[in-house]
Amino acid sequence: MVEMTTQEIQQQAGKILSQVAGYVGTRTINMGMRFGLFEEIAKHPTGITAEALATKKGLDPFYVRVWARSAYASEVLEVGDSDAYTLAPHMDKLLVNQDFPGYLGAITEVMLQPEIFDRFADNFHSGQRIWWDDCGPEFIRGVSATGRTFYNRLIPNGFSQVPGLTERLTQGARVLETACGAGAGLVKMAQAYPQSSFVGVDGDSYSLELAGELLRDSGLEGKVSLTRSTLEEFSADGEFDMVLNNISMHECRDIDRVTRNVHQALRPDGYFIISDFPFPESIEECRTVPARIMSGIQFFEALIDDQLLSKKAYIELLGKHGFRNVSAFDITPVHAVTHGQK
Numbered sequence: 001m002v003e004m005t006t007q008e009i010q011q012q013a014g015k016i017l018s019q020v021a022g023y024v025g026t027r028t029i030n031m032g033m034r035f036g037l038f039e040e041i042a043k044h045p046t047g048i049t050a051e052a053l054a055t056k057k058g059l060d061p062f063y064v065r066v067w068a069r070s071a072y073a074s075e076v077l078e079v080g081d082s083d084a085y086t087l088a089p090h091m092d093k094l095l096v097n098q099d100f101p102g103y104l105g106a107i108t109e110v111m112l113q114p115e116i117f118d119r120f121a122d123n124f125h126s127g128q129r130i131w132w133d134d135c136g137p138e139f140i141r142g143v144s145a146t147g148r149t150f151y152n153r154l155i156p157n158g159f160s161q162v163p164g165l166t167e168r169l170t171q172g173a174r175v176l177e178t179a180c181g182a183g184a185g186l187v188k189m190a191q192a193y194p195q196s197s198f199v200g201v202d203g204d205s206y207s208l209e210l211a212g213e214l215l216r217d218s219g220l221e222g223k224v225s226l227t228r229s230t231l232e233e234f235s236a237d238g239e240f241d242m243v244l245n246n247i248s249m250h251e252c253r254d255i256d257r258v259t260r261n262v263h264q265a266l267r268p269d270g271y272f273i274i275s276d277f278p279f280p281e282s283i284e285e286c287r288t289v290p291a292r293i294m295s296g297i298q299f300f301e302a303l304i305d306d307q308l309l310s311k312k313a314y315i316e317l318l319g320k321h322g323f324r325n326v327s328a329f330d331i332t333p334v335h336a337v338t339h340g341q342k
């Protein structure tokens with residue numbers, strides 16, 4: 001009996017300690033990203049020693065040794081003969097290649113920004129909420145880098161799962177992106193569908209400033225126009241073939257009003273595409289790795305006074321507002337698409 005209890009306690013302690021080990025891995029991966037260490041190691045497929053890595057990056061050799069051992073412990077690096085480190089299998093895609101649809105290099109930076117946990121804790125007593133205009137530039141850039149991976153999965157592969165959509169976009173469509181943020185999706189779409197024209201609307205000035213810069217740098221200014229407005233106030237009449245919303249629909253202050261606005265903005269047969277984190281419907285489903293990460297994102301969502309929604313909630317929303325052919329599919333465990341036609 002006593003032995004059983006000891007075993008159970010050890011098992012339960014393991015649950016806490018694995019979270020602490022995860023924190024160590026998160027910080028280690030984040031440092032590797034910030035200092036360009038994974039990128040450098042990727043250039044040396046036969047391996048690079050910590051000392052050589054330190055010289056290449058102008059860092060302290062002892063510190064780099066400590067970092068590399070921790071990255072090995074977290075299974076993102078491998079070590080070979082003569083203590084030469086290489087990236088663990090597929091880490092070149094997951095941590096280095098920003099265009100890989102499963103890229104995970106941005107998530108640690110977002111998780112470590114004060115907007116996720118610190119500001120929530122600061123406001124735990126007061127319950128005070130903030131909005132995007134009170135978020136730091138690093139957070140907004142980090143979220144945009146994460147959003148970019150969602151766009152990479154969506155354009156063109158995710159869109160191709162919606163019957164008739166790719167044809168419409170390829171022939172030349174008028175597209176509205178609601179909550180376009182820093183513009184990564186507008187650029188990707190404008191490059192993929194050169195016959196189409198695009199409007200981006202967002203409520204946050206700083207995000208739109210970044211979007212403007214990105215469009216200028218990509219030579220796409222003439223193809224895309226930007227408007228600052230809340231989605232609740234933005235209205236258009238039967239003008240668009242597609243309205244896209246990426247990782248933002250759950251943030252609407254009045255989701256019914258926004259959905260009515262989208263319906264009105266679409267041409268007959270026009271598509272509404274909601275690409276978002278699919279939060280579990282029940283608390284029991286929250287104990288998976290993807291749901292644990294989404295539970296972390298919920299701290300920020302609470303800070304801006306909303307919560308991630310389930311796929312079911314979006315299917316009901318589109319049905320309630322008269323959309324036809326409503327359907328949903330998963331792209332990854334943290335990325336689902338719900339769509340319907342006017």
Ligand SMILES: C[S@@+](CC[C@H](N)C(=O)[O-])C[C@H]1O[C@@H](n2cnc3c(N)ncnc32)[C@H](O)[C@@H]1O
Nearest residue numbers: 132144147179180181202203204230231248251
């Ligand atoms: C999570 S970010 C995503 C931005 C972009 N779609 C991406 O994936 O990179 C959410 C964006 O939605 C905008 N937003 C949220 N609620 C809004 C609302 N009610 N009206 C207008 N913009 C809103 C914010 O300003 C922010 O830029």
